[in-house]
Amino acid sequence: MGVDKTAALCCPVCGAPTKRYGYELKERIWPHADCLFYPCYVHCKRPCVLCDKCGTVQVNAPFARKNSRFPLLFEGYAMLLLQDIPRARASRLLRCDEKSLAAILTYWVHDEVNRMDLSVVCSIAMDETFFRRGHKYVTVAIDAYKCQVFDVEPSRDKMAVKNVGEKLERNGGNTKRVNSATSDMSASYLSAVREVFPNAKQTIDKFHVKQVLLKALDAVCKDEQKEAGRKKELFLCRKLFMVPEGRMNNKQWTMVAELSKQYKKMGRAFRIVRSLDDFYASTSMVEAQERLDKLCSWMRRCRLKPMKDAVLTLRNHSKEILNYFHTRLTNAICEGINTMIQAAKRKATGFHTFEGYAAMIYLVAGKLKLATPVPF
Ligand SMILES: [Zn+2]
Incomplete structure (x- = not known):
């Protein structure tokens, strides 16, 4: 390929x-x-050209991005592949090393992410997700209406929430216009969200509330396991109790019923966890309030230590838990996105840097309209 000798x-x-x-x-x-x-x-x-002002300058090829070793079409094709297959496989198909692929991915994704229009964001959800062994977490911020990841931050503390707010402002949004925020129970999130998004109604998402009860249930199971000394059977039913109600088959139901009869404490704890689903099925705020009070007093009186501890957590956060019935922001959104992120993680095996990992999350859950040229 060459350049026309007379071209200006x-x-x-x-x-x-x-x-x-x-x-x-x-x-x-x-x-x-x-x-x-x-x-x-x-x-x-x-x-090369000789400019009066700038001196000798190298002209960039129109078919490649500046400082890239690959033509634009190649990069576009690589991005198409990376959305669907793991990076190692893409690397083999394209005959291009993984590091270069990561660089291409990071460039195009961040190019798009920086231009994201966040002016209409008014409802956000924040979730933490596991990044690396050794307890490294990242915070993922989601526009709850669009179900779109708009920010990924490298920690899960106050700073992360602050950065989310700054990103929002940078891209045309307004932190004061955010009227609902969903997150888990961690104190650092809750207080930081109050600070950064002063007008947001805070909701603790359903799944994290359930997790508190499931943890207590697990502790009850463990205690009874020790008392009864029948480890294997009880181990089995601990697993069984964790199966979500909707996904249990008939055989599992009969087993649960039998086990609850046999092991009284566990049965009681199990029924408490199940009644949380009833609470979330409430149709009005008044009804929800009543059901939550009932659940809490039941937990206080149930003579199970872990449940008594759990009820404190529920009491302390009852306002945020009940806000669910105002905003109806289930974290089903977040959960759906979390599933996508898990998939992203699998595709991202080998992304050792935060930037690479974040780019992969944006790519699968950011609904990006990439500016890469598409070969077909
Ligand atoms: Zn010049």
């Missing part, structure tokens, strides 16, 4: 018309996507 070129820095000033010394080679399974390369010696 302008300065790539200031745009002024310029004179030619020879070519770069060595021919450059860009690996293109395969052509009929044969490797295909683009060869070109790019011209």
Whole structure:
């Protein structure tokens, strides 16, 4: 590939018309996507120009991004593949090392993410997700109406929430216009959200509330396991109790019923956890309030230590828990997105850096309209 000898070129820095000033010394080679399974390369010696203001400047090839070793079409194709298959596999198919692929991905995703329009965001959900062994977490911020991840932050503390707010403002949003925020129970999130989004009604998402009770149930099971000394059977039913109601089959139901008869404490704890679902099925605020009070007093009187501890957590956060009936923001949204993020994680195996990991999350759950040229 070459450049027409008479073609007029302008300065790539200031745009002024310029004179030619020879070519770069060595021919450059860009690996293109395969052509009929044969490797295909683009060869070109790019011209230089002499600008009055900027001096000698290398003209960039129109088919490649500046400082990239790959043509734009190749990058577009790579992005298409990366959305669907793991990076290692994409690397084999494209005959391109993984590091370069990560660089392409990170560039295009962040290019789009920085331009995201967040001016209409008024309802957000925040969730933490596991990044790496050694307890590394990232905070994922989601626009709850669009079900779109709009920010990923490298921690799960106050700073993360602050950064989410800043990102929102930077991209045309307004933290004061956010009227509902969903998160888990962690104290740092709750207080930081109050600070950063002063007008947001805070809701603790359903699944994290349930988790508190499930933990208590698990503790009850463990205690009874020790008392009864029948480890194997009880281990089995601990697993069984964790199965969500909707997904239990008939056989599992009969087993649960039998086990609850046999092991009284566990049965009681199990019924408490189930009644949380009734609470969430309430149709009005008044009804919800009543059911929550009933549940809490039941838990206080149930003579099970872990449940008594759990009720404190529920009491302390009852306002945020009840807000669910105002905002109806189930974290089903978050849960759905979390599933996507887990999938992203699988695809991202080998993304050791936070940037790479964040890029993958944006790619699968950010509803990005990438500016990459699409080959087909
Ligand atoms: Zn110039």
